[in-house]
Structures are given as structure tokens and as C-alpha cells.
């Protein structure tokens with residue numbers, strides 16, 4: 001079970017919004033690679049990092065893209081994160097230098113902490129950040145409060161809603 005604050009608020013992100021925010025992230029990272037140059041590759045933390053990583057790699061014209069799979073949440077319940085699929089060793093090098101690691105969000109920071117330990121010189125970027133994990137991320141776009149749960153478009157569907165003054 002989760003030992004974190006309950007999530008009192010919901011922040012619902014549409015496809016349009018995540019596209020705009022991931023583009024903003026790409027623009028912020030442009031030319032910020034090693035020695036003020038280009039990034040060597042993008043690594044998405046699956047699964048949530050895949051859509052943002054695709055948008056970032058498209059904007060920055062980076063063709064070398066890999067994934068690292070870290071599992072820690074089952075719905076809103078958190079457990080110890082563990083790596084269940086590593087990226088290619090030759091992409092990461094010894095310490096991840098020049099690699100842009102992208103995730104959708106940082107919450108407690110435990111996922112990024114684990115990946116940072118493995119690749120200390122990589123650059124860590126997320127679209128959204130909560131205060132508890134902010135120190136683990138190098139670049140992010142939007143901050144939300146710790147008691148907010150972020151709902152992504154890939155976890156949602158359009159549904160009929162009863163009118164406020166419904167006919168009984």
C-alpha cells in the first residue's frame with residue numbers, strides 16, 4: 001500500500017496538452033547536450049515516458065532511442081522500483097553522458113533515483129514534477145502539488161456525463 005499523501009486533487013491532461021508540454025520540454029533542452037551541443041540519444045522510462053520521449057526525439061531530430069523499464073506503481077499504490085528491462089549498454093556508455101532520459105513525471109523521485117544511480121551523468125527530464133521528486137530531475141515543464149494525481153490521456157476515455165440539472 002502507498003505511504004504517501006492521499007491524492008485529493010486530479011490534474012487531467014489531454015493529448016493536446018501533453019503534446020504541447022512535451023514540445024516545450026524539447027525546446028528547453030535543445031542545444032543543451034554535452035559541450036552545449038546535441039544529445040547523443042534519448043532513453044524513455046517506460047511506459048509513461050514513451051509518448052513524451054517520442055515527441056522530444058522528433059523535435060530534436062534524435063534517431064537513437066531506447067527504453068528502460070522501471071516498475072513501481074500498481075495503480076496509485078507504490079512499491080520499491082525495480083529495473084525489468086535495461087537499455088543497450090553501448091547507448092548508455094559507462095555513465096550515461098550525453099543521454100537524455102525522459103519520463104512523463106517525477107512524483108516521489110524514487111524511479112529517477114534508481115536510474116540516476118545507474119547513469120549518473122545522464123540528463124533527466126520530465127514533463128511534470130511534484131515537489132518531493134523535484135531534486136531528482138534536471139529539467140521539467142510544469143509543477144503540480146504533491147496531493148495531485150496526474151491523469152494521462154492514455155489512461156482515460158471520453159464518457160457521457162449527466163447534466164448538472166438531470167431529469168429524474
Ligand SMILES: O=P(O)(O)OC[C@H]1O[C@H](OP(=O)(O)OP(=O)(O)O)[C@H](O)[C@@H]1O
Pocket residue numbers: 045046047048049070071072073074081103104105106107108109110111112133
Ligand atoms: O517519482 P516516482 O514516485 O517514482 O513516480 C514516477 C513514476 O511513476 C509512474 O510510472 P509507473 O511506475 O506507474 O509505471 P508506468 O510508467 O508504466 O505507468 C510515472 O510514469 C513515473 O515513471
Ligand SMILES: Nc1nc2[nH]cnc2c(=O)[nH]1
Pocket residue numbers: 073105107148149150151152
Ligand atoms: N498517472 C500517474 N502516475 C503516477 N505515478 C506516480 N505519480 C503519478 C501520478 O500523479 N499520475
Ligand SMILES: [Mg+2]
Pocket residue numbers: 045046047048049103
Ligand atoms: Mg513510469
